Amino acid sequence: MAQDGLTGATTPGTIAQPVLQELARAGGGRSLWGDALHRLVQNRLAVVGAILITLIALAAVFAPLISPYPYQRIFPGQIIAGLSASHPFGTNLAGQDTLARVIYGARNSLGVGVFVQFVILVIALVVGGGAALGGKYADALLMRLTDVVYAFPDLLFVILLQQVLAGTRLAAYMGGLFVVFFAIGLVGWVNLARLIRGQMLSLRTTDYVIAAEALGATRLRIVVRHMLPNTLSPVIVALTFGVPSAIFTEAALSFIGIGIQPPLADWGNMIYDGYGAVLATPWPIFFPALALAITFLSFQFLGDGLRDALDPRTR
Amino acid sequence: MDPMAAYALRRLLWAVPVLWAVATITFFLMHAVPGGPFTQDKALPPAVNDALNRRYHLDKPVWEQYGLYLWDSVHGDLGLSFQGDRSVTEIIRNTFFVTAQLGVLGFLVAVVIGMTLGTMSALNHNGPLDYVGVAFSTIGASVPSFIMGAFLVIFFAVDLGWFKTLGWGGPRHLTGLLDPFAWDWRRMVLPVVAISTLPTAFIARITRASVLEVLNQDYIRTARAKGLAEVRVVLRHTIKNAMIPVLTLMGPIFANLVAGSFIIETMFSIPGLGRELVNAVIRRDYAMIMGTTLFFTLIITLANLAVDLAYAVVDPRIRYR
Numbered sequence: 001m002a003q004d005g006l007t008g009a010t011t012p013g014t015i016a017q018p019v020l021q022e023l024a025r026a027g028g029g030r031s032l033w034g035d036a037l038h039r040l041v042q043n044r045l046a047v048v049g050a051i052l053i054t055l056i057a058l059a060a061v062f063a064p065l066i067s068p069y070p071y072q073r074i075f076p077g078q079i080i081a082g083l084s085a086s087h088p089f090g091t092n093l094a095g096q097d098t099l100a101r102v103i104y105g106a107r108n109s110l111g112v113g114v115f116v117q118f119v120i121l122v123i124a125l126v127v128g129g130g131a132a133l134g135g136k137y138a139d140a141l142l143m144r145l146t147d148v149v150y151a152f153p154d155l156l157f158v159i160l161l162q163q164v165l166a167g168t169r170l171a172a173y174m175g176g177l178f179v180v181f182f183a184i185g186l187v188g189w190v191n192l193a194r195l196i197r198g199q200m201l202s203l204r205t206t207d208y209v210i211a212a213e214a215l216g217a218t219r220l221r222i223v224v225r226h227m228l229p230n231t232l233s234p235v236i237v238a239l240t241f242g243v244p245s246a247i248f249t250e251a252a253l254s255f256i257g258i259g260i261q262p263p264l265a266d267w268g269n270m271i272y273d274g275y276g277a278v279l280a281t282p283w284p285i286f287f288p289a290l291a292l293a294i295t296f297l298s299f300q301f302l303g304d305g306l307r308d309a310l311d312p313r314t315r
Numbered sequence: 316m317d318p319m320a321a322y323a324l325r326r327l328l329w330a331v332p333v334l335w336a337v338a339t340i341t342f343f344l345m346h347a348v349p350g351g352p353f354t355q356d357k358a359l360p361p362a363v364n365d366a367l368n369r370r371y372h373l374d375k376p377v378w379e380q381y382g383l384y385l386w387d388s389v390h391g392d393l394g395l396s397f398q399g400d401r402s403v404t405e406i407i408r409n410t411f412f413v414t415a416q417l418g419v420l421g422f423l424v425a426v427v428i429g430m431t432l433g434t435m436s437a438l439n440h441n442g443p444l445d446y447v448g449v450a451f452s453t454i455g456a457s458v459p460s461f462i463m464g465a466f467l468v469i470f471f472a473v474d475l476g477w478f479k480t481l482g483w484g485g486p487r488h489l490t491g492l493l494d495p496f497a498w499d500w501r502r503m504v505l506p507v508v509a510i511s512t513l514p515t516a517f518i519a520r521i522t523r524a525s526v527l528e529v530l531n532q533d534y535i536r537t538a539r540a541k542g543l544a545e546v547r548v549v550l551r552h553t554i555k556n557a558m559i560p561v562l563t564l565m566g567p568i569f570a571n572l573v574a575g576s577f578i579i580e581t582m583f584s585i586p587g588l589g590r591e592l593v594n595a596v597i598r599r600d601y602a603m604i605m606g607t608t609l610f611f612t613l614i615i616t617l618a619n620l621a622v623d624l625a626y627a628v629v630d631p632r633i634r635y636r
Binding site for chain 2: 144147148151152153154155156159160161163164166167244248251252255256257258271274275278279282285286289292293296297300
């Protein structure tokens with residue numbers, strides 16, 4: 001062993017080889033993201049969350065194939081019927097099949113979750129990134145804007161925006177869903193923008209960014225190559241936690257009767273509808289509430305797992 | 316000037332432009348909504364329409380309306396509700412008392428139970444009590460208030476018949492606060508539990524993490540090493556310091572309680588400001604929506620201010636930022 005090392009020292013090519021092999025074996029050639037994935041799959045709850053989310057997403061995408069009936073079909077004489085073979089989840093006050101509506105309702109909930117995160121990400125990148133990189137005045141201006149949006153009670157701002165947007169041409173997109181989704185996105189970006197700004201400001205003083213600057217890298221290259229990738233982990237975690245929060249806002253709006261209206265199937269308006277029959281039977285409210293709670297828990301578990309996996313320092 | 320007073324003054328002054336911006340945004344958003352408040356399926360006779368527009372100053376140019384609105388708002392006059400010809404200020408005065416009771420009770424429950432659970436979890440780290448606490452805070456943070464409310468109603472009101480689900484059991488006026496007969500607890504328990512579940516879960520989580528961190532500090536080891544009783548270590552040295560991160564949660568929790576009031580009041584038919592607002596939105600009562608938005612923003616801004624000041628008192632490092 002020692003001899004190998006000694007002889008190798010004189011011929012550089014031979015010592016590097018075993019060391020490299022050793023390194024490759026130990027690290028498995030795993031990248032930062034491979035490492036994170038490895039840590040994520042070791043977290044059982046996070047895996048359960050991911051599997052449940054996948055199942056719900058599949059149900060949403062293939063709703064017409066798996067649903068026993070069209071969600072709007074009314075069964076005369078079957079009003080708030082109990083659980084049976086033909087209606088495993090029972091029926092609602094209008095005599096519609098609850099299972100079919102729960103399956104179709106997944107479309108709205110997951111749709112709002114993902115769509116809103118996209119809107120939030122775009123706005124937060126512009127505002128947060130602009131504040132961090134745009135100089136003193138841009139920073140002051142954008143952060144004051146953030147303060148104002150933060151001061152607005154969230155749900156109220158969504159309601160106001162939704163009222164305004166409902167009158168525009170946007171109202172026709174996606175059967176009115178677009179307006180609700182977009183309004184929720186326009187309100188929810190504040191925390192993410194602050195996170196991105198803070199992250200970028202602290203990255204600007206790290207050694208590798210200073211080194212890149214010293215080497216003459218352009219500003220664009222520094223931002224794209226060094227700063228954005230290092231902002232990614234906390235952003236992914238924040239977006240994951242943002243999904244249930246967007247789903248909650250949408251369901252809450254529909255629950256108080258100003259979101260998505262029947263006959264469209266939506267977990268929020270189903271819970272509202274079921275609440276009207278709660279004295280007679282709990283089933284119409286039970287199943288959409290359960291679906292919503294499971295979705296929430298799944299994202300919570302996945303978010304916790306992602307946070308631990310992507311940022312080992314917080315553990 | 317004393318840095319604390321300077322900090323308080325700076326924060327207070329900054330609240331003014333924020334409120335102005337919110338008022339302005341709300342005003343122009345509401346005026347961007349197509350169709351007047353009196354647009355109905357059946358058109359009103361032109362004379363009636365004109366009279367209504369005059370009554371609510373809708374015949375004036377937008378800038379004049381904006382000026383009037385700002386001037387009146389500063390003087391506490393939020394205009395007339397389009398429904399029932401009542402003043403918005405009066406509606407707020409009549410209904411906010413109920414919402415405030417719901418909010419304050421929810422807040423107290425969340426703080427007391429959340430901090431107790433969190434401390435209990437941390438002191439029993441990885442023990443059975445810890446698992447119970449963590450399970451509660453995970454589930455509590457994942458179940459929206461209206462689902463919680465629905466399950467509570469099914470179980471405690473419908474199946475067991477312990478509590479009532481309609482209306483509010485607290486007094487309607489300040490004078491009733493001390494009158495024991497003005498309180499009907501059976502109408503208050505479910506809405507308060509429903510609105511406080513989420514904040515309780517959040518507080519429990521942060522308290523647990525915070526207490527665990529403080530327990531690892533050198534000064535706790537010192538306190539134990541010099542033979543202090545464990546009760547004293549926990550009460551005097553741990554909880555007091557662990558409170559600081561919990562305080563930062565208070566702002567989001569106030570906002571959460573406000574949003575919760577819209578939902579819970581609608582759900583339990585509680586005659587508070589939250590339900591008034593939801594009804595105003597459904598009836599397109601713009602004056603009421605604008606007034607309530609401004610009022611809630613004021614409340615949340617003041618609450619945030621109070622929290623930040625409390626934070627600066629507890630943690631002197633903040634003042635010199």
